[in-house]
Amino acid sequence: DFPPEDSDYHNFTELTEVVDRTVAEHPDIATKSVIGSSYRGRDLMAVRISSDVKADEDKPEVLFTHSQHAREHLTVEMAVYLLDLFTEGYGSDPRITGLLDSRVIWILPNVNPDGSEYDIATGSYRHWRKNRQPNPRTTAIGTDMNRNWDYNWGCCRGSSGLPSSIVYRGSAPESAPEVKAVADFVRSRVVDGEQRITTAIDWHTYGELILWPYGYTYNEVEPGMSRDEYDTHAELGRLMARTNGYTPQQSSDLYITDGTINDWLWGEQRIFNYTFEMYPRSAAGGGFYPPASVIPRETARNREAVLQFLEYADCPQRVIGKEA
Numbered sequence: 354d355f356p357p358e359d360s361d362y363h364n365f366t367e368l369t370e371v372v373d374r375t376v377a378e379h380p381d382i383a384t385k386s387v388i389g390s391s392y393r394g395r396d397l398m399a400v401r402i403s404s405d406v407k408a409d410e411d412k413p414e415v416l417f418t419h420s421q422h423a424r425e426h427l428t429v430e431m432a433v434y435l436l437d438l439f440t441e442g443y444g445s446d447p448r449i450t451g452l453l454d455s456r457v458i459w460i461l462p463n464v465n466p467d468g469s470e471y472d473i474a475t476g477s478y479r480h481w482r483k484n485r486q487p488n489p490r491t492t493a494i495g496t497d498m499n500r501n502w503d504y505n506w507g508c509c510r511g512s513s514g515l516p517s518s519i520v521y522r523g524s525a526p527e528s529a530p531e532v533k534a535v536a537d538f539v540r541s542r543v544v545d546g547e548q549r550i551t552t553a554i555d556w557h558t559y560g561e562l563i564l565w566p567y568g569y570t571y572n573e574v575e576p577g578m579s580r581d582e583y584d585t586h587a588e589l590g591r592l593m594a595r596t597n598g599y600t601p602q603q604s605s606d607l608y609i610t611d612g613t614i615n616d617w618l619w620g621e622q623r624i625f626n627y628t629f630e631m632y633p634r635s636a637a638g639g640g641f642y643p644p645a646s647v648i649p650r651e652t653a654r655n656r657e658a659v660l661q662f663l664e665y666a667d668c669p670q671r672v673i674g675k676e677a
């Protein structure tokens with residue numbers, strides 16, 4: 354479990370309890386499904402929040418994924434914050450009510466539960482990043498989920514082929530069961546040939562950044578990314594950054610990555626999407642393990658960015674004055 358001074362962080366059992374309680378208390382707008390299992394058999398949960406809890410009307414859908422990287426525990430607290438924001442806001446906050454009436458929100462609060470639990474299993478942090486899937490012919494454990502997505506996988510020296518590396522891309526795209534389960538879930542949202550999910554945020558720590566694709570290249574315009582599509586990503590990223598003080602930039606401005614969720618969500622699924630690197634800005638702020646005392650401030654810090662993001666979900670290009 355977390356060290357005593359960090360007990361406000363949710364371990365996987367506590368997260369599951371929060372999800373189950375939230376859904377039980379708001380059956381009119383929230384449902385939970387299990388979209389797969391981690392390597393060691395933990396549930397990969399998806400919470401659907403919308404006012405049309407029964408029907409499956411053709412509304413824009415927004416995806417939030419959390420905790421691809423095990424040690425980035427503040428991202429699970431961000432999921433807990435969003436669950437509360439939306440369920441408590443419906444019916445009391447007109448802005449949130451309007452969003453839940455016109456959109457579907459999916460929150461996947463922990464897509465790497467084995468890694469998260471391994472990181473805290475001894476009561477002191479292990480700085481673990483990957484999943485806990487063994488690799489053949491070596492004792493080195495784990496795949497970096499955020500290098501295992503099936504778009505330009507391993508293309509560009511943005512990952513490693515060495516199982517011992519913390520950026521090990523896996524043996525093949527989607528070789529990580531957790532990545533395959535989430536990718537299958539996203540593909541399942543293609544209804545009558547149309548991907549219902551229009552926008553997504555993948556939550557990470559740290560660095561206080563808002564990142565958009567592509568990560569595999571320094572180029573802005575590439576096959577599959579037109580000038581308008583790039584400008585839409587950049588302008589919406591800058592808009593959100595003005596609300597939370599994060600630094601907006603293309604993923605590759607940080608460093609070249611390949612096989613990331615960002616590149617796959619856009620390159621394969623045409624979903625406008627971002628990586629949010631949360632607090633702190635630097636190691637001095639606590640690195641991957643900021644004190645639990647920052648949780649309320651650093652989750653609420655993203656409230657306005659998330660609400661504006663949801664407001665553009667029906668037509669992200671509106672942010673550059675264009676229709677789709």
Ligand SMILES: NS(=O)(=O)N[C@@H](CCC(=O)O)C(=O)O
Pocket residue numbers: 422425499557558559564568604605607608610613615628630
């Ligand atoms: N959260 S993190 O691992 O420090 N940074 C992310 C950045 C993701 C990206 O550049 O798309 C990563 O390297 O996967």
Ligand SMILES: [Zn+2]
Pocket residue numbers: 421422425557558
């Ligand atoms: Zn990360």
